[in-house]
Amino acid sequence: MTTSPYEHHDYDVLIIGAGGAGLRAAIEAKQRGLSVGIITKSLLGKAHTVMAEGGMAAAMGNVSSEDNWMVHFRDTMRGGKMLNNYRMAELHAKESPDRVLELEQWGALFDRTKEGKILQRDFGGHRYARLAHVGDRTGLELIRTLQQKVVSMSTDVFMECKVLRLVHDASGAVAGCVAYWRPTGEIVTFGAKAVIMATGGAGRSWKFTTNSWEGTGDGHAMALWAGAKLIDMECFQFHPTGMVWPLSVRGLLVTEAVRGDGGVLRNSEGERFMFNYVPDMFRAETAETEEEGDKWYDDHDAGRRPPELLPRDEVARAINAEVKAGRGTAHGGVYLDIATRRSAEFIRRRLPSMYHQFMELAGVDITREAMEIGPTCHYIMGGIQVDADTAATAAAGLFAAGECAGGLHGANRLGGNSLSDLVVFGRRAGMGASDYAEAHQGGSDLDMSEVEGAVTEALAPFERTTGENPYDIQRDLQEMMQSNVGIIRTGSEIDEALSALEVFNERVRNIAVKGGRPYNPGWNLATDLPSMLSLSRSVATGAKNRKESRGGHTRDDFPKPDPELGKINFAQTSDGGNWDSPIIVTESPLLVMPDELKALLEEGK
Amino acid sequence: MTDVTMRIWRGDSTGGDFQDYPMTPNEGEVVLDVIHRIQATAAPDLACRWNCKAGKCGSCSAEINGKPGLMCMTRMQDLPGGTVTVTPMKAFPIIRDLVTDVSFNYAMAEKVPAFLPPPMPEGGYRMFQQDVERGQEFRKCIECFMCQDVCHVIRDHEENKAHYAGPRFFIRYAELEMHPLDTNDRRELVREVMGLGYCNITKCCTEVCPEHIHITDNAIIPLKERVVDADYDPIAWLGRKILRRTKRSATEAAVQPAP
Ligand SMILES: Cc1cc2nc3c(=O)[nH]c(=O)nc-3n(C[C@H](O)[C@H](O)[C@H](O)COP(=O)(O)OP(=O)(O)OC[C@H]3O[C@@H](n4cnc5c(N)ncnc54)[C@H](O)[C@@H]3O)c2cc1C
Ligand code: SF4
Ligand code: SF4
Ligand code: FES
Numbered sequence: 001m002t003t004s005p006y007e008h009h010d011y012d013v014l015i016i017g018a019g020g021a022g023l024r025a026a027i028e029a030k031q032r033g034l035s036v037g038i039i040t041k042s043l044l045g046k047a048h049t050v051m052a053e054g055g056m057a058a059a060m061g062n063v064s065s066e067d068n069w070m071v072h073f074r075d076t077m078r079g080g081k082m083l084n085n086y087r088m089a090e091l092h093a094k095e096s097p098d099r100v101l102e103l104e105q106w107g108a109l110f111d112r113t114k115e116g117k118i119l120q121r122d123f124g125g126h127r128y129a130r131l132a133h134v135g136d137r138t139g140l141e142l143i144r145t146l147q148q149k150v151v152s153m154s155t156d157v158f159m160e161c162k163v164l165r166l167v168h169d170a171s172g173a174v175a176g177c178v179a180y181w182r183p184t185g186e187i188v189t190f191g192a193k194a195v196i197m198a199t200g201g202a203g204r205s206w207k208f209t210t211n212s213w214e215g216t217g218d219g220h221a222m223a224l225w226a227g228a229k230l231i232d233m234e235c236f237q238f239h240p241t242g243m244v245w246p247l248s249v250r251g252l253l254v255t256e257a258v259r260g261d262g263g264v265l266r267n268s269e270g271e272r273f274m275f276n277y278v279p280d281m282f283r284a285e286t287a288e289t290e291e292e293g294d295k296w297y298d299d300h301d302a303g304r305r306p307p308e309l310l311p312r313d314e315v316a317r318a319i320n321a322e323v324k325a326g327r328g329t330a331h332g333g334v335y336l337d338i339a340t341r342r343s344a345e346f347i348r349r350r351l352p353s354m355y356h357q358f359m360e361l362a363g364v365d366i367t368r369e370a371m372e373i374g375p376t377c378h379y380i381m382g383g384i385q386v387d388a389d390t391a392a393t394a395a396a397g398l399f400a401a402g403e404c405a406g407g408l409h410g411a412n413r414l415g416g417n418s419l420s421d422l423v424v425f426g427r428r429a430g431m432g433a434s435d436y437a438e439a440h441q442g443g444s445d446l447d448m449s450e451v452e453g454a455v456t457e458a459l460a461p462f463e464r465t466t467g468e469n470p471y472d473i474q475r476d477l478q479e480m481m482q483s484n485v486g487i488i489r490t491g492s493e494i495d496e497a498l499s500a501l502e503v504f505n506e507r508v509r510n511i512a513v514k515g516g517r518p519y520n521p522g523w524n525l526a527t528d529l530p531s532m533l534s535l536s537r538s539v540a541t542g543a544k545n546r547k548e549s550r551g552g553h554t555r556d557d558f559p560k561p562d563p564e565l566g567k568i569n570f571a572q573t574s575d576g577g578n579w580d581s582p583i584i585v586t587e588s589p590l591l592v593m594p595d596e597l598k599a600l601l602e603e604g605k
Numbered sequence: 606m607t608d609v610t611m612r613i614w615r616g617d618s619t620g621g622d623f624q625d626y627p628m629t630p631n632e633g634e635v636v637l638d639v640i641h642r643i644q645a646t647a648a649p650d651l652a653c654r655w656n657c658k659a660g661k662c663g664s665c666s667a668e669i670n671g672k673p674g675l676m677c678m679t680r681m682q683d684l685p686g687g688t689v690t691v692t693p694m695k696a697f698p699i700i701r702d703l704v705t706d707v708s709f710n711y712a713m714a715e716k717v718p719a720f721l722p723p724p725m726p727e728g729g730y731r732m733f734q735q736d737v738e739r740g741q742e743f744r745k746c747i748e749c750f751m752c753q754d755v756c757h758v759i760r761d762h763e764e765n766k767a768h769y770a771g772p773r774f775f776i777r778y779a780e781l782e783m784h785p786l787d788t789n790d791r792r793e794l795v796r797e798v799m800g801l802g803y804c805n806i807t808k809c810c811t812e813v814c815p816e817h818i819h820i821t822d823n824a825i826i827p828l829k830e831r832v833v834d835a836d837y838d839p840i841a842w843l844g845r846k847i848l849r850r851t852k853r854s855a856t857e858a859a860v861q862p863a864p
Pocket of ligand 4 (some may be wrong): 654656675677826
């Protein structure tokens with residue numbers, strides 16, 4: 001066993017992250033009788049998952065009896081522009097209904113149909129009403145249910161504890177990590193037979209984002225440094241509807257449920273412009289006129305779905321184009337109108353937290369006025385490459401699930417497919433890691449030189465008397481990434497970003513922080529910046545390599561998809577294992593899909 | 606907008622003092638925005654918690670001009686001008702600046718006996734909207750712990766924390782008690798160990814709840830009624846729970862066997 005000069009804990013399975021994915025993984029490993037530790041940067045119950053609004057996708061067929069896993073599989077693959085790991089999409093579609101029902105066994109209370117079953121709502125890209133939900137606070141229900149379950153199983157949770165790096169053992173397998181307690185600033189080390197990365201998203205490197213301070217891509221970065229592979233890092237979802245005004249809330253999410261429940265998009269001329277942006281791939285299943293689209297809301301057989309419910313990448317690009325063409329609102333967005341389409345009572349009941357959010361933060365009553373919205377950086381489809389069945393990564397001993405894992409969503413994620421992703425693959429990561437831990441009894445020693453390296457680097461900003469304020473670096477980074485690697489990209493700007501990032505690396509090496517180690521946000525940010533830069537570099541590198549437009553990756557200079565590039569993922573590894581080490585890019589061919597699944601994709605095309 | 610002085614409590618468990626930061630709020634800014642701007646410039650080590658910046662996570666609770674509130678949902682323009690005072694929640698020990706040690710709440714959460722439903726029938730449980738709605742109201746709780754902060758039973762009496770769960774957990778017990786599927790009887794626990802009797806229905810908790818949960822009317826008072834019920838016989842209790850269900854009309858019934 002490791003002798004660490006710091007506070008030290010050993011577990012069979014160590015989970016980094018207490019969002020939906022990490023908590024679901026913990027339940028699985030606990031049920032196997034293993035010892036489990038969970039580490040989270042914030043308090044338990046505050047992870048990003050709590051903010052999810054609209055719902056979780058599962059082909060339960062409670063509202064549309066035609067729905068089944070095959071349709072869900074098809075929708076996910078088509079939404080992802082076929083860049084997905086088909087096996088993940090298959091498992092996800094097959095297993096999510098059971099994962100939703102399981103939540104009810106642990107105390108969740110979903111909204112109901114008249115027959116007393118779980119109610120499901122429509123969302124973009126899903127052919128049938130498929131999102132199990134609780135009003136517009138589904139993420140809260142999910143995280144609270146899992147949290148209460150985990151607590152009832154007396155699991156060790158390390159709250160406000162930030163992991164700096166993964167640590168290997170002598171065999172080169174991932175065997176634990178080094179972290180610090182935010183309240184005290186003291187170092188703590190963890191040893192484990194298997195480690196699960198469940199650190200969530202990475203949108204914090206952009207200026208207008210739905211992501212909180214936690215979304216710095218630590219897990220993506222730490223896994224890369226530790227020997228795992230990242231795929232599809234260029235695929236970043238800009239959610240079409242973020243708030244644009246007042247400036248202080250710019251980027252805050254407006255749930256897609258507004259459109260699922262009847263809200264429509266209009267430009268400054270009052271036109272429902274989405275009808276002008278229907279791509280060929282979705283023409284057959286999209287309404288041609290407003291009348292047809294409106295009928296669909298009441299009876300899905302009476303018309304086809306309105307174009308406002310196209311996958312997110314399509315809607316975000318359309319909004320962007322309207323604003324560019326001078327048909328935007330005063331604050332550079334477009335209008336999202338549900339006030340003229342649904343009763344005030346309906347809106348308040350179905351979208352209570354949106355009502356609240358606009359009323360309190362913008363002084364806008366959404367039952368009377370249209371909302372002003374525009375695209376905002378939201379979700380990273382790319383992530384740690386995993387084996388679909390076991391969630392194992394390329395680094396021995398390391399598993400990954402949730403937003404930090406890549407593959408399921410391909411080039412674009414459908415709304416609602418993330419919450420179901422968390423529970424389907426959180427469970428599978430728990431199983432995979434438990435199998436691995438059971439097969440590797442004994443445990444091994446952490447490489448203390450890696451620990452010391454990380455500690456020295458983390459504390460260096462205290463040693464410098466002169467140097468930069470980390471907040472200045474963060475602000476400049478967000479501006480730079482927003483303008484150079486945003487929703488629409490072009491080769492020259494990506495190159496600019498990559499050389500700018502070298503300068504940012506230099507600036508991070510020169511940070512000085514004020515104050516002491518206990519609960520010091522300036523220092524905490526200083527320790528986040530290496531992952532933010534590593535992540536930004538991965539996204540820019542992916543964007544440079546993918547010379548086509550596909551899903552959440554749009555290149556002005558290559559506006560069309562390239563069928564050859566549709567056959568590969570770009571995989572990234574680290575050459576050196578440090579945060580500023582060079583990135584190596586290789587082509588990783590997509591898994592070959594069995595014929596019976598291919599046939600599903602052809603159906604109803 | 607006119608200039609304000611942000612008077613922020615800075616210190617740790619050993620003590621501290623107010624520090625003034627002159628600021629000019631921008632249009633639409635909330636208290637948390639201004640705090641973030643202070644962090645980015647004058648005081649990068651100013652400690653506060655936040656996550657969602659949209660009133661959804663319950664991280665940013667503090668006392669603003671002496672009143673508990675979410676910093677991310679309190680607009681600067683809605684506060685009287687001049688000086689805005691921001692202090693940490695009073696009922697919890699201070700870690701640093703605006704950050705308090707809320708572990709009391711996590712300890713109370715561990716004491717709640719788990720949800721215990723009957724085995725799930727094939728195809729899932731059947732429950733009806735009107736039956737889940739009561740529980741849903743309580744499950745809106747974002748765990749901001751401001752109701753705990755204002756409850757006089759613990760706000761001014763640290764010693765009571767040993768035997769008092771507080772309003773946040775009374776709604777949790779009420780939620781489970783009213784859950785159409787739960788079979789675990791926690792009534793004796795709530796009365797004997799969790800200190801429900803200490804609550805004298807001042808309603809301060811309800812007033813501060815950012816989720817507008819009717820903590821007293823919908824949770825505490827009904828819970829008190831059920832708990833004072835002298836009959837602790839668990840079989841009879843379960844029988845009554847089930848009876849309450851079957852007594853309703855068929856469509857209202859809380860649990861129906863799945864087909
Ligand atoms: C506003 C909003 C609304 C959304 N709505 C929906 C929706 O309706 N439906 C849907 O399917 N999806 C939705 N999403 C997406 C979805 O919520 C997220 O993708 C998902 O919750 C991510 O879950 P996770 O478990 O992977 O990670 P998270 O919930 O992000 O949790 C990450 C965890 O990792 C911890 N962590 C991170 N780094 C470290 C570190 N270095 N050390 C220690 N701990 C660390 C964090 O503290 C946290 O506990 C929404 C997202 C947002 C932002
Ligand atoms: S009503 Fe009861 S629980 Fe609420 S603040 Fe008053 S005493 Fe505390
Ligand atoms: S009940 Fe209301 S005030 Fe109390 S913790 Fe929950 S949300 Fe906060
Ligand atoms: S930051 Fe989440 S409630 Fe204020």
